[in-house]
Amino acid sequence: MENRPLEYDYTVAKLFMYNAIFVGLAGMLAGVVLAWQMAFPQFNYVLGMDLAEYTNFGRLRAIHTDSVIYGFVLSAIWSTWYYVGQRVLKVSMAESKFLMFIGKAHFWIYIAASLIIVVSMQLGITSSKEYSEFEWPIDAGIVILWVLWGISIFGLIGIRREKALYISIWYYIATFLAVAMLHIFNNAEIPTYFLTGGIGNWYHSVSMYAGTNDALVQWWFGHNAVAFVLTTPIVAMSYYFLPKESGQAVYSYKLSLLAFWGLMFVYLWAGGHHLLFSTVPDWMQTMGSVFSVVLILPSWGSAINMMLTMKGEWQQVASSPLIKFMVMASTFYMFSTLEGPIQAIKSVNALAHFTDWIVGHVHDGALGWVGFMVIAALYHMAPRMFKREIYSKSLMTTQFWIQTLGVILYFTSMWIAGITQGMMWRAHDEFGNLAYSFIDTVTVLHPYYTIRAIGGTLYLVGMAMFAYNMYKTMTSSRVVEESELQNATPMGA
């Protein structure tokens, strides 16, 4: 047998990358349709009245959120894990047939689960928990999927050559452990068919918790899903890809450790801010507020570390669109981790709660921070996986500006819409009569909903450019030598 030198094996990382690009496009398309539906309700039956059941806002909304969070982002997280994990631990997947099998099983079970989820969501089968809509058989499948990833993480760590675990690995481990805990506790549910001796559908269930307790567990889950699916693994990416692409070691490794433990401790207590002015105990609401404000510190600890990593190398922001994506992502991270705590202050929340400002906040984080960091990570990995340069630098730059404009239109329109809504809802005359009815707010908000839809459409156009650039990079771009792949990613014109 030929004795070939050892190389990293990106088989599984590639599979997850394909899925991230495909589901990213599909999930964001669903989001854009929803945005147009909000502005022009006739889009609810965009495929005709016969299919309105499947295209209306209620059905598509969960498809959008679940596919961008658990389809696009999670696939990207796993693609980067199977790439970064090998590299910083200095061990190849090719060295373990067992881990390679686990990695492939991880991917294919994930694809099977995703298909079942899409079908069940379209059929309207849901446990009605936001971001956790799946019924119990799917929840059980997700446990298997998660255990496979765990075997993959700790298996790779077990055969590593490097003694120390790079900071990114800590963040991936945190993602694994926290989501395991969140998933199990929030999805503790009772399959009603079996308990009642055959009433209803076999897949139906009710939550183990009731009333306020259910809301508390739900938002402990919901906010920490943001923390451990949309934050910690993305921080893991930024600690690896920004230093690697810029050729600068992270500014302060000590600060990265400190910010890690700070984030771990503080984040888990902040979910109560979703339930301000609800029936949960007042002290719990206050605690949610206080911890949300404290959360600025560890979040900015990582974000400032990213910015300082670029110290003395800021010309790279001008010259490389890939660095642009990552610096803009860190900027949006700072921005949304300041905006979130502001919204969690009780007096601000009295205005902001249930308004479009919250939707705006979610999207400047999701599109500006998570989306940009994921896009940058995939762009960085592709030439190293396929040994080809990025197909077009100018296309990437154009994509960056189109998407940045999209995000700005999105969050600014939602700021105005949200604050207008909040003000109108609580405006009253001297006798305490409400000054406006609900339909008055709808009329006023229409232009902002249209601007939001345009912003979302621009972001989707950028995603299509990204998908095309990645496809060309994988298939027909110039072949590069290993020596060209050290730091800055090689790009064609």
Place this chain on the structure above:
Amino acid sequence: MDIATLQAYGFFFFTAFLVAILYGYIYHLYSSQKKGKRDYEKYGNLALNDDINDPLVEEKSRDL
């Protein structure tokens, strides 16, 4: 002392304890670096020198 007062004292001292741990950790990180016990900053190279043939930043000892 009623339960609410006890809770308040408990809350205060627990917070103070956590703050002490946090500052202790910061002190530990920076003093270990200064005294030369451990160079934390070298771990930044784990991302930069990550080719499979690059020299190890810190070798995993065989007896682990």
